[in-house]
Amino acid sequence: MRTVKWNGGLLDRIPGWKKVFVVSESRFQLHVITDGKRQSQELYDIVEAAVRGGADVIQLRYKSAPALDLYRLAEAIRPAIRGAGAGLLINDRVDVALATGAEGVHLAAKSLPIAATRPLMQGDQWIGCSVHSVEEAVKAEQVGASYITYGHIFATNSKPGLPPRGVDALRRVVDAVNIPVLAIGGITMENIDEVLATGVAGIAVIGAVMADLEPERAARELRQRMDASHHRPKKALPLAKALSDQHGRSEIVQ
Numbered sequence: 001m002r003t004v005k006w007n008g009g010l011l012d013r014i015p016g017w018k019k020v021f022v023v024s025e026s027r028f029q030l031h032v033i034t035d036g037k038r039q040s041q042e043l044y045d046i047v048e049a050a051v052r053g054g055a056d057v058i059q060l061r062y063k064s065a066p067a068l069d070l071y072r073l074a075e076a077i078r079p080a081i082r083g084a085g086a087g088l089l090i091n092d093r094v095d096v097a098l099a100t101g102a103e104g105v106h107l108a109a110k111s112l113p114i115a116a117t118r119p120l121m122q123g124d125q126w127i128g129c130s131v132h133s134v135e136e137a138v139k140a141e142q143v144g145a146s147y148i149t150y151g152h153i154f155a156t157n158s159k160p161g162l163p164p165r166g167v168d169a170l171r172r173v174v175d176a177v178n179i180p181v182l183a184i185g186g187i188t189m190e191n192i193d194e195v196l197a198t199g200v201a202g203i204a205v206i207g208a209v210m211a212d213l214e215p216e217r218a219a220r221e222l223r224q225r226m227d228a229s230h231h232r233p234k235k236a237l238p239l240a241k242a243l244s245d246q247h248g249r250s251e252i253v254q
């Protein structure tokens with residue numbers, strides 16, 4: 001299904017019509033990962049700006065943070081994310097994802113395996129994981145990943161000295177699986193178009209939004225470029241809003 005730009009008009013009067021657009025499955029996902037450097041107020045401000053600009057998902061990633069710190073940060077940013085109809089993912093910590101009613105978890109290389117995580121999650125909660133080859137991608141699909149991330153596509157400060165994998169390798173991963181594939185690593189306004197042309201479900205970024213002095217504008221530019229692209233995902237991710245509307249996963253359990 002292709003997303004159609006909504007301009008209002010007569011159809012506005014038909015109840016439920018707009019929802020058809022909200023749950024459109026052809027939108028590219030803008031997935032913003034936190035940079036692990038911010039305390040709660042600063043993080044809240046950036047996250048609020050990012051979702052206002054059009055980020056679909058915020059992934060809370062604080063490597064080696066104690067569960068309580070991660071829980072409190074999630075609790076602090078959740079209202080901004082919910083308010084914008086976006087989704088929250090927790091990096092690595094399945095327990096924190098469950099306790100916060102997040103839309104899911106992104107499993108890192110040293111996290112619990114997907115097969116051990118799946119029975120713990122509600123059926124529609126996302127379990128994402130990073131892959132580094134076609135073989136790993138196929139394996140992740142077989143064991144039940146909701147989506148996978150492949151990278152790093154371009155050179156990035158996050159992976160100094162490591163050669164980027166490039167868009168041709170990304171395309172081979174997209175072609176090999178039937179689950180959504182996000183691209184990550186060094187993605188900016190300068191190179192996003194060639195990434196979208198591969199059939200990815202979207203992009204995951206840290207620096208392009210978190211390191212920008214105007215995160216709302218940065219997210220909006222990426223969002224607009226994705227919406228305007230004539231390419232579409234081979235397999236898209238649903239909007240987080242559709243999941244939380246359905247299951248009321250709106251409140252953090254205290």
Ligand SMILES: Cc1ncc(COP(=O)(O)OP(=O)(O)O)c(N)n1
Nearest residue numbers: 091106107108109110130149184204
């Ligand atoms: C969406 C997304 N893609 C990739 C990653 C990878 O980051 P990391 O947490 O370091 O996981 P591993 O590289 O150790 O597998 C991510 N967090 N989010």
Ligand SMILES: Cc1ncsc1CCOP(=O)(O)O
Nearest residue numbers: 152156158185186205206207
């Ligand atoms: C966590 C991670 N995994 C592969 S690349 C990367 C960093 C992405 O950051 P940026 O978008 O700033 O290149």
Ligand SMILES: [Mg+2]
Nearest residue numbers: 108109130158
């Ligand atoms: Mg990593």
